[in-house]
Amino acid sequence: MLVKLAEAIGRLVLAGRELTRLAGFTARVTQLRQVLDELNQGKYERTMVAGAENLKGDGGKFIFQNNIIKFDKVPLITPNGDILIKEISFEIKSGMNVLVCGPNGAGKSSLFRVLGELWPLFGGELTKPPRGKLFYIPQRPYMTLGCLRDQLTYPHSGSEAIRRGTTDRQLEEHLHRVQLGYLLEREGGLDAIADWLDVLSGGEKQRIAMARLFYHKPQFAILDECTSAVSVDVEGSMYKYCREVGITLLTVSHRKSLWQHHEFVLHLDGRGGYTFHPIEDVTEQFGS
Known part of the structure; x- marks a missing residue:
């Protein structure tokens, strides 16, 4: 007892x-x-810093239009009221690959959070494609539960991709484009189920994310250091394919090898300022 x-x-x-x-x-x-x-x-009253109580999360205006991203006097402000850039204005049309650079804390990720409507728009006008035509790839892509097919079609499920007319052959071609064709044999095909977070290496996860991009074929894609663990030659072939199929890229990266795949550069200086110029003008300015 x-x-x-x-x-x-x-x-x-x-x-x-x-x-x-x-x-x-x-x-x-x-x-x-x-x-x-x-x-x-549209409520953003919580955790506002001192002096930012009068900011309104619905102060700006979203305009949905295909094949263009345009910031017109848009302030970059965090949800709690910290002002990163008072006003930023630039325009990106389809075919204009843009490299976004700057020091940590300059507002690179904040820019994309406002663009993705994760953060409030406090002012100005933001023109962007309709939802579903703007794709985001982070540095550490999310690996979902399920088979290899589900990894390639996320956030769609494999069955949903089939209903949309995507064949296994097309998905296998995307794997070969990112030089992951060996996964089909190693893991046992597209129906193989594994703990992909542990099974795949860092570079393999990033290439899976690029294969997702090829599957979705959006108008614009935001690449946030998403090829940092990928070799330069594989990275170059993936960027070339994006250009071939008409995917316009906004890339956050510090790799000099990526400059050749972009036409414009958006530089945030970290002190509330920014510049937006063609790559040639910037290379002449900085002597690169």
């Missing part, structure tokens, strides 16, 4: 720990849902 009593007390202690973890997860999910509801309603 004493032994069983001790075991029961131990189970109670462990159950208490699990309940504490569950309470933490529940609080996080509740907070996330509350913030998402506020975002959908």
Whole structure:
């Protein structure tokens, strides 16, 4: 009886720990849902810095138009009111590959968060393609649960891709374009299921993300250091294919090898200023 009593007390202690973890997860999910509801309603009053109480998240205007991204006097301001750039204006049309560079904290990621409507638009006019025609690839791409086919079609499921008319042959061609054709034999085909987060190396994950880009074929793609673990030759072939199929790229990278694949450069200086020029003008200016 004493032994069983001790075991029961131990189970109670462990159950208490699990309940504490569950309470933490529940609080996080509740907070996330509350913030998402506020975002959908255009409310951004929480955690505003001093002096930023009068900022309104719906102060700007979104215009949806194909084959163009245009910032017209758009301020780059974080949701809590920190002003990174007072006003930024530039225009990118289809076919104008743009390299975005600058020091850490200059606002490179903030620019794309505003563009993706993750952060509020506090002013100006932002013209962008309709939803679904702007694709974002981070430095560490998300690997979903499921088979290899699901990795290539994310956020679509493999079955949804088939309904849209995509064949396995096309997906296999995308794998070969990013030099991952060996995965078909190594893992056992497109239907193979594995823990892809652990199975794939960093470079393989980044190439899977590029294969996703080839599958979706958006008008514009934002590449955020997404080829940092990929060799220069593979990187070059992927950029050339994007140009062939008409995908316009906005690339955040410090690799000099990528300059040849872009026509314009957007430089954020980290002090609230920026420049937007053709690559030739910038190379002459900085003597590169």
